[in-house]
Amino acid sequence: MSEPGSRTRSGTGRFISGVVEGFYGRPWTMEQRTELFKREQKWGLNTYLYAPKDDYKHRMYWRDLYSAEEAEQLTALISAAKQHEVEFIYAISPGLDITFSNPREVAALKKKLDQVKGFGCSSFSLLFDDIESEMCPADRRTFGSFAHAQAAVTNEVYRHLGEPHSFLFCPTDYCAAFCTPSVSQSSYLHTVGQTLLPGIDVLWTGPKVVSHKISVESIEEVSAVLKRPPVIWDNIHANDYDPQRLFLGPYKDRPTDLIPKLRGVLTNPNCEFHSNFVAVHTLATWCKAAADGGPRDVDMAGGEEEQDWSYSPQKALSLALTDWLQEFMTADQPGGPRRLKKELCDEEPMQTDMSEGPYVPGPEENPLYTAEPLTLDDLELLSELFYLPYEHGATARTMLQELDWLQTDSRAAAADPLTSATPSDSDQRVPAGPAHSPTAGQTAEWRRRAQQFDDMCHAVVQMFNRLSNAPNRRILYDLYTYICDIKSGVGLARAYVKTLGGRARASAQLMNDDPEPWGFRGGLSGEFQRMLPGHGNRDLFRHPPTTAVYSIRPYCPEDKMELQRISREMRREGEDEASVTQPPLLSDCLSAGEISPSPQCGLVLEDEIGMCGYAVALTDAKSAAAKIQRAASEAFSEDFPSLVSVQVLPRVADPAPARRMIGQLLSSIRISGSRGVFCDLRPSDRRMLEFYSRLGSFRAIQAGGLPGDVVIMAASLP
Structure with a gap:
């Protein structure tokens, strides 16, 4: 049975399979790239596309020739790829500032690629991704469109290099999401398809830059426009767009039925080289799947979304992790972690002082x-x-x-x-x-x-x-x-x-x-x-707790029954046997509607269900206290003449609305001329005691003339 490396497309060329180093960030080292070649050879992959965005002579300073030292390194790297039967494709990205109509610019591009050809490289790629699509005036006078300009220069360079067996072109509209108005109606893609020479392959990322799924139908659509099957530049494992994310899952959601429809697949994986074991390993398993022939057992209980009888992502992942474990357990430097x-x-620990044995903790000490x-x-x-x-x-x-x-x-x-x-x-x-x-x-x-x-x-x-x-x-x-x-x-x-x-x-x-x-x-x-308004709507966890919306409005007489309901409900929650027989609190009388709040001294909290809290006050509580035979000292009444009562139902999962409500209420009381406010609570009402304490302005004080079963929390209003 043939390997994917020898698979043909329409009778010509092998199926390209491997890795593109095309991310934004620190490029891999020469040592890491050589290690990649060894892995590709071992796993049956055949291609490496050199396109690191932050190698400045690849992109920003593409005109500059390589120095003698750089040339030596690239020559050794190309040689290492050949040694491991991996095709080295050198990519250059001149699109940031090239003037397509200037012969000197095209000559500079040819000269740079001729230099790399002299290093032993025979496969090349021109990339025009992630650039502005607006042409300069000189190019507009020469070319009918941006696509015509790119295709003309690409064809000229391709012929200059002797029409290499592998030559890749990355369009500016490299995914369906970039095509206007659609893939099938994109004038840019149609121009590329009609103008590029047949021997040039086109890179494509799928429906999006980072595609969730790539279907056979979508590839057939773009192939018809490009007049050739694309090479997939797959960003499924790329993480350069988010420094907090890493992708260690299997190659997935690409049916193996795609393989005969494609020219090849290159994965552009995580920036961190050693994190890509799974990405590359599972891609290799995917590439081999159709070549191996026959259905594989798919563990449907494992939740495979696609019934791909040739490839199981979960089994591919298990194979990769099993091999990766062996890599983890191989020491890469002398010494390594201690005390496995x-x-x-x-083995015995090394002892430098023969008079002392190894440390052994005592029976009540921490173990080693x-x-x-x-x-x-x-x-x-x-x-x-x-x-x-x-x-x-x-x-x-x-x-x-x-x-x-x-x-x-x-x-x-x-x-x-x-x-x-x-x-x-x-x-x-x-x-x-x-x-x-x-x-x-x-x-x-x-x-x-x-x-x-x-x-x-x-x-x-x-x-x-x-x-x-x-x-x-x-x-x-x-x-x-x-x-x-x-x-x-x-x-x-x-x-x-x-x-x-x-x-x-x-x-x-x-x-x-x-x-x-x-x-x-x-x-x-x-x-x-x-x-931004869209934040959170792409969270992978599809059912996060929603954020409730609360509103605060003035209290009106029609709210009395709801205020009483909340008061009774919360009073039941805090009741114990002793509090049932005790005289009522001033706060209870105010909350129960037995005493009406002062004008402009009542607020109501509402959510989508209805009223869920309140804050009411009496600017002068003396007369109300007299009704229930509660009299504080003159000094207390002078410093803290106003009474407040606050309650919020437990369904309010955010303390901020209650804080805002009482803040507004205290402002209204201050405007009335009051010097201070107080509330009376039962010692057993730990919930509200802690709430007032955390407001910062309230403190517990002693007030003569009040029963010992009442706790007074008071705040000055300077």
Whole structure:
């Protein structure tokens, strides 16, 4: 059975399969490229396209010839590719500033490619991607269109080089999304198809720059326009557009039925060389699939989206990770990580002082740290956390879904956002029940799923620890930024769930209004994105908790019944046996409507369901206090004459609306001439005691003449 390298297209040429180094970022080293050639030969791939965007003599300074030292390096690299039976295609990208109509510019391009041809290179590529499509006046006078200009120069260079067997052209409109108005009606692509010489192949990324899926139908459409099958430049594993993402999932969502419809496939993978083992390995498996013939067993339980009987992405991934594990366990430098368990068993530690034996901790001391060896399960978890651009792996999806459920149903853990908004070091979280208390079964279910989520988070931490001690440090260093980031993110989520369940004090880095820099992500780019209307609509987790919209409006007499309902509901939540028999509070009388709030001293909070909170006040509470035989000292009444009462239902998951509401209310009271406000609370109402404490302006004070079962929180209004 033939390998994909010998597959023919319409009876001519082999199927191009391999890697394009075409990303933006630090180019790979000569040593890494040579290692790539070895892997390609081993796995049955046959091509390497040299097109690093940040090699300045490839793109920005394309006219400059290579120095003697650079020439020596490129010559050695081309020779290494030939040694490993990999076709080296040299690409140049002159589109930033070339004047197509100037013969001297075309001569400079020919001279540069002649130099590279002298290094032993026989295959070439002209790239016109990611450039402005507006022609300069000189070119507009000579060529009918941008496509005509590119095709004319490309044809001339192709003939000058002797019509190489492999010559690739990258159009400016290199994906369907760039074509106006469509692929089939694109005048640019039609011109390219009609004008380019038949021996020149065209690069194409698919429906998009980073294509989710590439269908047979879409390739047939573009092939008809280009009058030749394209070579896919596949960005499925490219990460140069997002420094926080890495892609370790399998080559996927490209049916093997594409192979006879294409001239070839080149993957443009992650910037980090050692992170591309899976990307290249699984592409090789895909390329071999149709050549091997016969259907493979597809694990439909594993969720394969396409019933491709020749190729299973999940099985290809397993093969790649199994081989990658061996790479991880091969030390790339002397020494390597310390104290792997196997090493402790196999050899004695080096001792420089024979009078002292190895350190052995005492029975009550910390045990020595010993690194567990990396496992295949660890690499599978790593791949699922850093899967593909349009898809998280199974474990990542499960973790997001569980966190969503635990947050949404946190009532079963007696969580309350008002009591955990901005905790201090001395705060202890006090659970407060919801409007309808959960059953014992609901609470048990929440706890069970919280523990499962914690176990998954623990597995991520363990994976991080074992990766950090893998012998091959070169691979680790390419992964380190990403695994540190995911460990941090998972740690924050883990702490948050423990806080919801009352198992830990609310973490300052989670709830604080002023977190440290390592407690959040995004930088300036993140801030810009959050300000744009479309931010978040492409999250891979399709069901994130939505952000509620709240409105604050003035209280009116028609709100009295709703205010009473909320007051009764929240009073039931905070009642204990002692409070039922105690005299009413002034705040209760105000909330229950027995006392009407002062004019312009009432606010109502509403969400999409209806009224969900209120803040009301009496600017002078003396007469109301007299009605229930509560009299404070003259000094207290002079300093704090006004009474406030605030309540918010537990469904309000954001403490900010309540803060804004009471802030507006205090402004209105200050305008009336009041010097200060107070509220009276039961000692058992820990929820509201903590809420007022966290506002910053309120403090607990002693007020003579009031019963001992009342706590007064007061704030001055300077």
